[in-house]
Amino acid sequence: MAIVWIVSYPITNLIAIYLAYLAGLAVYRLYFHPLARFPGPRYAGISRWHEFYYEVVKKGQFTFKVQEYHKQYGPIVRVVPDEVHIQDSQFYDVLYTKAGRVDKYDWMSGRFGCDTSVFTTAPDELHRIRRGALNPMFSRAKIVELQTIVREKISLLLDRIREFQKEGRVLPINRAFMALTGDVVMEYCFSMSYDHLKLPNFEKTLHEPFMAASISGHLSLQCPWVPKILFMLPESVLVKIEPLYALVFRMQADFRKQITAMKAGKLDDVIKKSSHPTVFQELISGSMPAAEKETLRLQDEAQLVVAAGVTTTGWALSTAAFHLINKPDTLTKLRAELESAIPDPTAPLSWTDLEKLPYLTGCVREAVRLSYAVTTRNPRLFTKPLAYKDWVIPPRTPVSMTIVDVNDDEDIFPYPREFKPERWLNSSKTKDGSSLDRYFVGFGKGTRSCLGINLAHAELYMTLAAVFRSFRFELYDTDITDVELAHDFFLPSPKLDSNGVRVKVLKD
Numbered sequence: 400m401a402i403v404w405i406v407s408y409p410i411t412n413l414i415a416i417y418l419a420y421l422a423g424l425a426v427y428r429l430y431f432h433p434l435a436r437f438p439g440p441r442y443a444g445i446s447r448w449h450e451f452y453y454e455v456v457k458k459g460q461f462t463f464k465v466q467e468y469h470k471q472y473g474p475i476v477r478v479v480p481d482e483v484h485i486q487d488s489q490f491y492d493v494l495y496t497k498a499g500r501v502d503k504y505d506w507m508s509g510r511f512g513c514d515t516s517v518f519t520t521a522p523d524e525l526h527r528i529r530r531g532a533l534n535p536m537f538s539r540a541k542i543v544e545l546q547t548i549v550r551e552k553i554s555l556l557l558d559r560i561r562e563f564q565k566e567g568r569v570l571p572i573n574r575a576f577m578a579l580t581g582d583v584v585m586e587y588c589f590s591m592s593y594d595h596l597k598l599p600n601f602e603k604t605l606h607e608p609f610m611a612a613s614i615s616g617h618l619s620l621q622c623p624w625v626p627k628i629l630f631m632l633p634e635s636v637l638v639k640i641e642p643l644y645a646l647v648f649r650m651q652a653d654f655r656k657q658i659t660a661m662k663a664g665k666l667d668d669v670i671k672k673s674s675h676p677t678v679f680q681e682l683i684s685g686s687m688p689a690a691e692k693e694t695l696r697l698q699d700e701a702q703l704v705v706a707a708g709v710t711t712t713g714w715a716l717s718t719a720a721f722h723l724i725n726k727p728d729t730l731t732k733l734r735a736e737l738e739s740a741i742p743d744p745t746a747p748l749s750w751t752d753l754e755k756l757p758y759l760t761g762c763v764r765e766a767v768r769l770s771y772a773v774t775t776r777n778p779r780l781f782t783k784p785l786a787y788k789d790w791v792i793p794p795r796t797p798v799s800m801t802i803v804d805v806n807d808d809e810d811i812f813p814y815p816r817e818f819k820p821e822r823w824l825n826s827s828k829t830k831d832g833s834s835l836d837r838y839f840v841g842f843g844k845g846t847r848s849c850l851g852i853n854l855a856h857a858e859l860y861m862t863l864a865a866v867f868r869s870f871r872f873e874l875y876d877t878d879i880t881d882v883e884l885a886h887d888f889f890l891p892s893p894k895l896d897s898n899g900v901r902v903k904v905l906k907d
Contacts (some may be wrong), residue, residue: 428480433793439468439477447479447621454617458895459886462774462801475790482797484776485787488808488838494779494800495845500527503847504778504797509623510616510889511647515696516703517850521780526847532687533704533850536678542853545587545675546750549857552583553748553865555596560870564904569875573717573899574601577709580716580858581605584708587854588678588701589657606713608646609706613888615647654701658683658694678704704850710890711772712855715841716862717900719766721882722818723863724872724902729820732758737868744868753860761820763859767841768806769818772849774887776801802840803884811838816883872902 425445429435435444442449453461468476469486478484482504485494505521508514517529535541556579563570578595581604585592595604619626629637630648638645661683679701683692690696723730736758741748753759778797785792792798807815811829812822827835842849849855877900886892 432480434477434481434483434796437477437483437790438472438475440472443468443476443478444480450479451621455621459614459617459888459892462776462803462887465776465801466804475787478776478799482778482799483792484799484801486800486804487787488805488811490787491800491805491840492837492844494798495777495840495843495847498779498781498785498845500846501782502780504780504799506797507620507778510620511612511702511706514699516699518703518707519699523846528687528691529700530846530850532682532685532691533678533700536676536681537850537853539853542857543751546857546861548586548675549583549750549861550747552579552586552596553862555582556862557865557869559596560866560904564870564906567903570872570902570904571601571899572720572872572902573713574604574606576716576720576862577601577604577606577713579862580713581705581709583858584705584851584854587675587708588705589661590675590677590680591657604713605650605705605709608650609710610888610890610892611642611646612650612702612706613710613890614892615641616889651698651702654705655694655698658697658701662692662694707849707851708854711770711849712851712858714891715766715770715772715855715859718770718882719762719818719859719863720866720872720902721874721877721879721900722765722769723762723867724874725879726818729762729818730867733762733820733863733867737864741864741868744865748861748864750857750860753864754856756864757824758820759860759864761823762863763856764823764839765818765820766859766863768812768839769816769882770841771802771806771884771891772841773843773889774801774803774884774891775889777843802843803887805838805840808838811835871905871907873905875901875903877901 428444429441432444440449449464450461453464465476465478465484466486468478468484474487475483475485500523502523503519503521503526508519508521511519517526517533520526520529556575559575560570562568575596578598578601582592582594582596585605593603593605595601615626629641632640634645634648637648658679661680679697682697682700723733736756740752740756776799778799780795780797781792783794785794785796785798806812809815823835829835829838842852842855876898881893881897881900883893884891885894
């Protein structure tokens with residue numbers, strides 16, 4: 400009878416069956432799911448439609464909505480049907496460090512369209528292989544050895560700033576910093592760069608395609624079929640339908656071209672002339688399994704490695720520049736320290752020497768803290784039950800925290816949105832006597848912490864020292880809203896109509 404009924408009224412009956420399935424699924428998730436007893440809004444336990452609304456329609460607002468949930472429901476909240484989020488700075492070490500090696504949430508891997516990169520790799524065992532191949536090239540010793548690359552690019556940046564100073568032009572300093580970090584990481588990875596530092600107004604940087612990938616990433620997670628369909632279209636059509644995806648796919652094609660040329664030996668002459676080994680030549684000639692050296696796999700790796708080297712460091716530099724120029728007393732203290740430590744502003748800078756300067760270190764740490772690096776939640780999966788206060792979280796449940804919550808915790812960082820380098824001086828402690836270093840989480844923690852932390856630190860120390868030892872600035876049509884977090888696109892974004900951090904370079 401049921402078969403006759405379905406055949407007689409196929410569309411109506413299929414709809415009825417589907418609606419019955421959805422109703423049953425809602426009942427299961429609300430009353431019988433392992434997370435059914437956890438605090439949170441009822442709708443969050445039923446579906447992800449609210450997440451879609453705040454991420455895609457409202458453009459990166461779910462991070463802020465989750466903060467509202469915590470105010471209403473407490474420190475642990477069921478934010479979507481299968482995930483709980485914790486807002487408790489004391490627990491950060493437990494989730495990301497003390498737990499040891501854990502898996503990532505594979506649902507999150509589709510955000511950038513590069514599922515096989517080390518960053519998006521969900522299983523811990525596979526992550527170890529991929530991360531292990533990259534670690535030696537981003538070790539502290541290797542970055543110290545290759546800081547000449549950073550020096551050369553900073554020298555070019557200083558020359559460009561002098562041009563703006565001489566001509567009295569407005570300097571888009573945030574774009575200058577993105578050009579710097581892009582040229583550095585491309586040189587390091589491929590022994591070539593796009594020479595964005597040489598463009599008249601830094602009108603092109605790698606920040607644009609990476610930001611496009613981040614913005615479109617929310618839709619890619621919620622509707623993974625969208626980028627797959629768009630990727631099949633001719634680029635001329637794609638540009639008209641969705642310019643953001645067009646930027647991403649062009650960048651991927653460029654990386655693929657470089658990797659293919661390396662594997663075919665077409666860049667051997669370039670590499671031989673290079674003053675340093677390149678990251679991707681080392682990967683190609685290294686001992687990774689053959690499957691890990693496939694071109695598309697390495698393309699995914701390139702996208703994430705280069706992105707990490709461009710956007711987070713460039714934005715941290717931009718954030719630091721705004722606050723230093725906006726707080727003359729703070730800048731005066733930094734200048735005094737730099738002038739004492741660097742009597743000759745033309746002398747080559749040493750990252751290891753600059754690290755010994757306490758006030759510069761405070762500025763670097765505040766830059767990382769206030770720029771957040773990554774603003775979206777970061778789930779982990781445990782093979783055993785995880786205890787949080789009176790709650791026992793079932794195994795394999797995605798459990799997440801957000802760097803923003805720790806960096807803005809008033810109990811850890813009083814007046815958290817103020818740029819206060821002094822808070823890091825003299826082995827500072829929190830109210831409970833813990834070292835403040837424990838809460839320096841901008842680069843993440845544990846086995847999946849930021850791969851490029853050493854390169855980022857070298858660039859931050861050397862760039863801030865060089866720029867603010869050599870020049871004085873005033874802000875031009877720029878205010879706090881141009882660096883304050885307004886949208887979470889995985890990467891932090893200020894208001895969408897921001898013109899960036901713009902300055903006038905004062906003449907001596």
